[in-house]
Amino acid sequence: MSGASTATPYQFRILQVDDVTEDYVKWFSDVDIVRYSDNQYRTFSLVGQKEYVKSCLDNPDMDLYGIFDNGRHIGNITLSGFNSPHNRAEITYVVGAKDYWGKGVAAWAISEIVKLAKQHYKLHRLYAGCAEPNTGSRKVLEKNGFQLEGKRINHLFYNGEWMNQLDFGLNLS
Incomplete structure (x- = not known):
């Protein structure tokens, strides 16, 4: 599925094994x-990442979308758990091309996945979580209508310190 928009040059589509490059692995x-x-706790390789993408393609309950700018792979966004009887799914995302940080890529990708969640997947609800110090992630979720629904205290251990996790949700229907 293409998520091309007239307002941006970005596109997104289901990531394919052939999309995996050394640049992607370096992220x-x-x-x-x-x-x-x-x-940060995993080790990545070209072969391993190709296997991961293949496993996503084979998973009937997860779709991994690549975010592209004129053919350049700049990030990913996933929708997972959409076959739940609760009619909900989790989104996760990364903008791996740092030269695209602060340019609205994540906000755009989330807005596109929200549209797909409603129109294609016919979901009732989306949810996402982020570490409390990750203000960029919090802002793009809020920009797309996600509401802060809870805080898990000292739930994440990143970079040698405990962090709270913020839980966001968005009702689609």
């Missing part, structure tokens, strides 16, 4: 990119 060794992510 996950950058401390700034994984600062608020469990990915």
Whole structure:
């Protein structure tokens, strides 16, 4: 599915194994990119990431979308758990191309996934979580109508310190 918009040059579509490059793998060794992510505890390789993308393609309850700018892979957004009887799904996202930080990519991708969640997946609700110090993530969720629904105290251990997790939700119907 294309999420092309007239307001931006960005596109998104289901990520394919052939989209996995060394540049993509390098995102996950950058401390700034994984600062608020469990990915800081994982080891990444080209082969491993291709296997991960294939596993996502084979998973009937998860869709991994790549975010692209004129063919350049700049980020990912996932929708997972959408086959739940509760008619809800979790979103996670990363803008791995740091030269795109602060340019509205995550906000755009979330707005597109919200549209898909309503129109294609026919979901009732979306949810997402982020570390409390991750103000960028909080802002893009709020910009897209997500409401802060809770705080899990000392729930995440990132960069050698305990952090609260903020839980956000968005009703779609």
